[in-house]
Amino acid sequence: MSKAVLMQGNEAVVEGAIAAGARFFAGYPITPSTEIAEQSALRLPQVGGTFIQMEDELASVAAVLGASAAGVKAFTATSGPGFSLMQENIGYGMMAEIPCVIVDVQRTGPSTGLATSPSQGDYMQARWGTHGDHPVIALSPSSVLEAYRLTVRAFNLSEKYRTPVILLMDEIVGHMREGVTLPNPNELIINSRKMSFHDGANKQCYFVPEGQYVPAMKPFGRGERYNVTGLAHDVSGFPTNDNAVAGANIKRLLDKVEKNADDIIRTEEILLDDAETAVVCFGGTKRAAMDAIAALREKGEKVGLFRPVTVWPFPEKQLREKCAHVRRLLVVEHNHGQMLLQVQRAAAPAQRVDFLGRIDGTVITPDDIIAAIEGKEGEYHAQ
Amino acid sequence: MPSDLVHLFMRIDHLPHIWCPGCGNGTIMRDVAVAIQELIDDPEISLNRENVVIVSGIGCSSRAAGYLDFNSIHTTHGRAIAFASGIKLANPKLNVIVLTGDGDCSAIGGNHLIHAARRNLGLTVIAFNNNIYGMTGGQYSPTTPNGDRATTAPYGNVDRPFDIANLATGAGASFAARGDVYHVRETIDIIKEAILHKGFSLVDVYSVCPTYYGRKNKKGDAVKMLAWQRDNLIPTAKYYHMSENERAGKKIIGILSYNDYPEYTEEYARVIERASGGKKGGAAK
Amino acid sequence: MSDKFQMRFTGSGGQGVILASVIFAEAAVVKGLHAVQSQAYGPEARGGSSKAECIISHGEIWFSKVIRPDFLLALTQNALDKYAPELAGDAVVMIDDSLDAPACLDPERVVSVPILRSAKEDVGKAITANIVAVGAINELFGLFDEDVLREAVSRHIPKGTEELNFRALSVGKGLIAPELRDKYLEENEI
Structure with missing residues (x-):
């Protein structure tokens, strides 16, 4: 008998997330993504992780960013209306450089639209949903196995580039069941954020060495008291009104995706x-x-x-x-x-x-x- | 001369702060710092400074996160409690303190306040309540009294106000208290209790905003506004010795509701144990 | 059968037609075949009519929705009346014997069996009607060996209900007379 199992696209996302090391999910139920929340509620505590159903999508993505800032790989899942609500904090994640994965299982819009029907109408929202110029990485799977693999890759890119990554699913793949043979998690390549501890007097938590684009991260509770903000900030993480500094930082955020496009694009x-x-x-x-x-x-x-x-x-x-x-x-x-x-x-x-x-x-x-x-x-x- | 407290717990490079002369927010920030210091110094508690995470939203109050020398995260408007929820759930050993304003936590973020209270997630929320939106220049907030004036209530405020401590109590908070910027010692003690409380705790601290709320409503300067707090906000011990007549028009300063409900992350640790067949919780990876 | 066997399962919410489709897809996976399963969501899945689909093939399956079913299961008159008219002439339809086959269907292609009654009376639980149907459909087309089908069922039922569900499979199998089986076996060989 084959080792394959029948699995739904939404379920495969959860298995991929767990394989990638995710241990936190915060979300709000919405068709056609709800199975991702349900499966996370079941599976995450089995591997020592945490699931929480928040009061709305604004809170969901905020909790995900909080958990990630505290050092845990985190994700959420939603569909069009919820994706719209999440946009402000997705931008925060990009500005403050907090890795996380946001799964959008697209449905027909605009507004409440056709809640259970397939669509790919969030393609441009994935790019331009949050305000201001910002970097975006979005991946879109076409099969159940690819939903698994791209979830792993979404986490990897997110951790590598310290930015929220969008898994742009559609109802066709999210709700479809297929036979899949999942890879052995030990054989997967898993990236985790580069960490830095104790720079001594140099508390420059967004310091980036010459020729690089991504600062190393410092988690809360490890002895370095640094600041995170969505305001324009300098390398120390504190707000600045210096236009040259603010502009250079935003340029770096854009560059980290643009200059690494060959690594990111498949x-x-x-x-x-x-x-x-x-x-x-x-x-x-x-x-x-x-x-x-x-x-x-x-x-x-x-x-x-x-x-x-x-x-x-x-x-x-x-x-x-x-x-x-x-x-x-x-x-x-x-x-x-x-x-x-x-x-x-x-x-x-x-x-x-x-x-x-x-x-x-x-x-x-x-x-x-x-x-x-x-x-x-x-x-x-x-x- | 800055005090030792400033050297120990504030980011001197980022001072002076942006608050107006007479603003009560600096007093509340100091209350929080003193409360933390006393909990660190108390040998029976020995609070670990590195486990303190300060989370704030947007508004005048929320700038305090940048001035206090702890792990700090200045988030988006209204969402401080939701970010804080993720931090606490990801690492329950952290002491997560949310510094927020009346607009931040009871208007745009009201939903997160009531739901964090309902869950009894172990956060400490300090609301800097100045009855106005200061950062944007004096618009009415959910705690602006009915009839008072603001730039968006030029004919007087039609809304009826929230009492944030009562709101939290109604939402199931296991600890809700009120403080102010006149009764400094009492307020520090309340904040200490709030930090020590295992479940969700909220302290609604009445601030003063002479620049916008005070000026718009002819409340006088900061000193006059503090004098009003002295005469009308009464610490618990004193309040209970007052007659009905003496209590008229006065509000109590102190712990208003207290319960020993189970704390959320402790309950969830049990979920992890059940789901993982006995393995200990702890999400950090 | 052609390179793809396309099945549609219809009934009312709560009759378990979705699970029936999942079991066939799972059985195909257990056997090492390709399978894709999908279902109607939303209000349709909350009471009212319910529809699920499954495609089984030796080769890769791309388009995941059933356009031209080779087989339709209908457990309610509403579902039958709704989905029968769009069937191609050579599709086989299995209906519960309490239903009336609409005139658009060739009676030669309609298999009428007492699914609901057998579940209630022979298995002893009305809720097993979908598994009775699975047993009957499998026998009709000779799709999967018994151990494969049992494994597929086991993966989708609560622990401790195996005996009941295996009994339902047998009862379903018994509803198909050998001559009926031989008729469709040939044209739908997998």
């Missing part, structure tokens, strides 16, 4: 080498695309797939390189054209960029994609 290419058309999609949308591509290939049509696994920062360079020879890019998303804007920006002038989207809460089917590829000019809004 993409997937399938049957692209000879492709004339590339389907560009992310997350659960890949599943319909794969069936469509298989069917079209059988008919002799040269179709491939380019998928940002890291959806933010957008893999612009990778798209240009891998799809350089492709005549036509068909962007397929469960929204009204959000990643489309990034693809249009990255595409060569001679490349045609078409679009297939859906905003009615139904799933884009392989037949929809086949019809769009076999169709003629222009955009294809299925809905």
Whole structure:
């Protein structure tokens, strides 16, 4: 008998988080992410960790940041309405450089929308949800196993770069059960934040050596009395109104993601080498695309797939390189054209960029994609 | 000459503070520092300074976190108690003290206050209650008395105010108290009790804001506002010896409610034991 | 069967049709096949009608929703009336024998068995109807060996209820006459 088990995408997130070393979850129930809270409540105390159901999403992400500042890897999970509520404190985490993972299992919006229906409408919110210029890392899985693996990777990137990382799931993957064989946790690469203790008189808790971007962290309760703030601050962690200092710090925050983009970005290419058309999609949308591509290939049509696994920062360079020879890019998303804007920006002038989207809460089917590829000019809004 | 206390417990590089002349917030910050010092010095308690974490939100009061030389985290508006909850749950041995304001903890952060009180999570919340939004220039807060004036209540405040200590009691806080900036010694003792209390504790400390609240409402200067506290806020021991007539219009300073409810992180440690089959809790990793 | 066997399970909330779909997906995983399971969420899952789906295949399964079911289970008239019209002509439908098959269905493709009554009377617990159905469906298509199916069931039921649920599987199996089994076995071989 196979060692595989049947597992839901949301459950796989919790197992991935535990494997990555997470021992704290604070959250508020919201469809379609609730199973992540339920499973965390069950699993975390089994490994000595803590689960708490907070009074709302504002409190959830605040508690997660507090726990992480106190030295424990922490995460929360939500969906659109809750993700909106979390935005201010996500920005705080970026400014104060507190690692954590925020899982957004997207549902159809705006507002309460269609609570149980799939969507990818939070793509731009993941990038620009919190105010001000800020760095963002967001990953999007397309299968249950990948939900596990990308949760581990989300924690790793978060710890390495000291910034909140968003796992941008969708209902398709979150609620789907698949057979998976999880890797042995001992075989995983696990990153943990670089720590520093006792700089002596130099209490510069945000000090970054020349040529580096990420300061080492100091947890509470270990003998170093340092300050954390969401105000513009200097290397000592105290507020500053010095514009040059404030500007340089924000630039460093942006640089730590931009200058490390090659380390952060992962993409997937399938049957692209000879492709004339590339389907560009992310997350659960890949599943319909794969069936469509298989069917079209059988008919002799040269179709491939380019998928940002890291959806933010957008893999612009990778798209240009891998799809350089492709005549036509068909962007397929469960929204009204959000990643489309990034693809249009990255595409060569001679490349045609078409679009297939859906905003009615139904799933884009392989037949929809086949019809769009076999169709003629222009955009294809299925809905 | 700064006192030893300042050298020991304040970040001298970051002083002077931003508070206006006559503001009561400095007095409350000092009360907290003295309370901590006395708990460190008390051989029966020997509070560990490195385990003290000061958490604040946004507003005048919340700048105190930056001046006090402990582990400190100055968070977002209203969310100090929620950040503090995560800190305490992640490392229950820490003494987590939240410095917050009336707006921070009872308007934008009111939800977190009542739920932390309900859970009886072992935080100590010190509300710097000056009846006004000072940082933004004098708008009415949830504790501005009905009829009083503020920049957003030019015709008098229509809202009815919260009594923060009673609010916490109503939400199930196992320790709720009131202090002020006139009765310094009494308030220090209350804060010490609050820190020592195992469950959730709240001290609503009446501050004074001569710059905005006082000026808008013709309450006089800081000295006059303190004199009002002297005459109208009565320490517990004295209050109980007063007649009904003498008590009229006066408020009590002291511990208003106290219960021995189980503390949240201790209860959760039992959850971990149950779930992990006997292994000890302790989330730190 | 074709390269994918697509199953849809329908009934009312509380009848356990979701668990039925999960058990088949789990059994496929136990056997080393590929499986994907999904279900309708929200108000539909709180009383009212309930729908769950499962796809089993020897190869990788990408698109996770069932578009063209090879099989439909209906435990309520509402569910049957709602999902029967969209079936392809060659789909097999199993219904509880208390239901009336709508005219749109080819009677040759409808298997009517006393699932609810057998659970109540033969197993002794009405709540086991979904497991009775699992036993019947498995027998009808010859999907999984008994030990595989029992392992899959065991992973999703409370400890201590194994005997009851295994009895329900047997009762379900017994509802399918051998000639009926042979008819569908051939075309849906896995």
